[in-house]
Amino acid sequence: MHTPLVSIICLCYNHERFVKEAILSALEQTYDNIEVIVVDDASTDASHEAINEMVQEHPEIKYLPLPENIGHCAAFNKGLEQAGGKFIIDLAADDILYPQRVEEGIRAFQSVNDTYGVNFSNAERVSESGKHISFHYQIDEFGHSVSPVPEGDVFEEVIRRYFICSPTVMFRKEVIDEMGGYDVSLAYEDFDLWVRSSRNYKYIYTDKVLVKKRVVLGSAGQRQFKMRSTYLYSTYKVCKKISKMIRKDSEREALRKRLKYEITLSVRLWSFELTLKYLRLLKSLK
Template sequence: MQNFPLVSVICLSYNHEAYVVESLNSVINQTYPNIELLIADDYSTDHSVGIIQKWLENHLNVFFLANEKNLGNTKTFNQLAKKAKGEFIIDLAADDILLPNCIENQIKTFQNSNYKNLGIVYGNLIEIDENGSFFGNYYTEVDHPESGDIYKMVVGRTTKICSVSSMIKKSVLEKLGYYDENLAYEDLDLWIRTSRDYEFEYIPEILAKKRVLSHSLSSHFLIKNNSRSKKLNVSTLQILIKALQLNRTKDEHKALIRRIRFEMYKFIKARNFNLLFQLFLLEIKVRLKSI
């Protein structure tokens, strides 16, 4: 008898009117048979809410939350994650697309893995532009996505995790206390905290499509004298301070120094010099511990 544990897909929408229907359809068109879909709109200023409501007329068993004010990704996600009934959770932006066998491959990997403490599985994806045209693969032939105990590699930026193609056990997310709602973005903090105590497994398959937009979150880190850029970089500083507290070895401290040096470049590009100074002080503290 086949085992199909419930998977909760949390789809977050913010001004995604042009893409949200394609994203939602990619969830209901999965080959995997046991899926719970929860949608939240974070107070969009476009027609996203109306488009979602129209789509829901033909999909009655889907939960929908329309925020009455903008709460941000971390708070909005946590609201739905705590409501989700699934054993596994996917965080899906409403401009991204799951390929039909994405969830089936992720669940098979969890069920057949040799890792005893597996918390997250992730795979490769195709990057597309605003029109859906091919942009490139997230992982190329020169990349080596890691499996197992990857904490030091995540902290040191010698490996990167593809969030769009990832799935996490809900029990792990609960033990971590869900997303840190004090942060402006969630993925790096989640990877670091999860990899401290849980294993990851890479799936060498294309599982999803990630839309690369000119106004996407990642594009704001380097904008000069920008309030959103500052919030993102403040969050990065907070994440690295937390990583220092999680570190257990000198090698992990050395890995964190490499990450700090990389983030310094972004702070300089964004002209966040006060944050740069704080990051410099953090590096000194980490270096003293690495000796």
């Protein structure tokens, strides 16, 4: 197997309890040609000290402690500037890579051509203490997904519904370079990443559980459905981008359904200004 360099960018913000395990999971891959870049986004707990301990034990780690908090998207871009790999993994400091994650990703990419830019897999959801909760895709007795998972041209599917587990994603660096990195105006990155990358690149699915997604009380992901959440406005911005990217009627219909869902959610969360924005965007599609 050809072994191109893979850059794992581990982003930390107040994950003192979990960051060492995340970094170790990156270092202990069965695939050898890896660089680990840790970015601490000005944590206010003892994350910095925990990361420093790991750097002392593993001096090959590239560590970027940021002087002020700039948010996930901008912090990732700082790490991306230091990345020399042909492939990238965005690893949150509370998640865990299975040892074979990178090896399986490289194997998947080498089985297809360069029109494929993103690889993703199944994941295990675990509690803060690491106890099993569930799998992202239900599995059978052989560990395979019991239902078909979309791959190939998934642009229309990512508009329609959430089906990719974010921590499982591994992508070609050229994909994110063409996008200019993550959009720093957004509160979260994954929906925008999927939309913009899937417009130009195909996705390949690895039917294995390769990542542990930790469910942490009060995490950013859990706050996205709260009133006045910045996540809600970020979703609207991505939907506006989609409206300028659609090429056929089925994609337009998928966006209509997405907008109707977001309108319902905005009303339920009393975000009436945002509701009006969505209504205007929905009207413009006609």
